[in-house]
Amino acid sequence: MPNTRIRVPKTAKAGDAVEIRAIIQHPMENGFRLDSQGTPIPVEIITDFSCTYDGGEVFSVKLEPGLSANPYFSFFLKATKSGPVDFRWVDQDGTITTATEQLDVT
């Protein structure tokens, strides 16, 4: 299970734009690097990231090797009601990593 770090504010006012930050620890091997023997290191990337809240999608990404190692995203969510903010990463082997943070809307 790769490490994830997420920042969701504890509370927000209804209608506010809330900044969400999410990062996952992952090498994102681009397939162009060589190891010490000179053989290419195979591609190993995360292919999909998505964030859902209040029954709808907030932001999703189709990742390519052109993104940096430990892919990081920040984006804005519209606070409507209290509930969990779910995060989901899928790597090229189909391994799914999930994380959840609670957002309280006042």
Place this chain on the structure above:
Amino acid sequence: MTDQNDSAAWSRRGVLAGLGAGVMLLAMPVRADDVSVAQAITDTFGTTPRQDGKITLKLPPLAETGNTVPLTVTVDSPMSDTERVKRVVVFANRNPRPLIAIMTFGPRAATAEFSTNMRLSGTQDVIAMAELSDGSIWQAQVRVLVTVGACDTLQLRY
């Protein structure tokens, strides 16, 4: 006297010819890369005409390493139910794979803005394109100088 003039003329011509050849050599790979990025754009958006504007691309003018180049894209859109940004696609025209990522904004997004980190193989243009709910496509382009590209073999991992 005449000999000197001749040699001066020759060297000037030589320099010009050399410059011309240099420009040709420089221009060749650029054209090849432009084909690959144009292909990537066509694969993503088809042949819909694109307009300049609406997008603000925030990138450092100079990146010391191409491994982690911070990128912020903001699209000027109210993000209402009827008028919103569907997706934003980022390209780098000299990367071995020009397509960087495809971002989709869902119904719970407040603004059409995101930040991430990207890899750049060298000094090049970064292009962002946004597809709006009415089907129009907008683009913006920024040049980034890269000191050490992400594809140069570095043992360090950022």
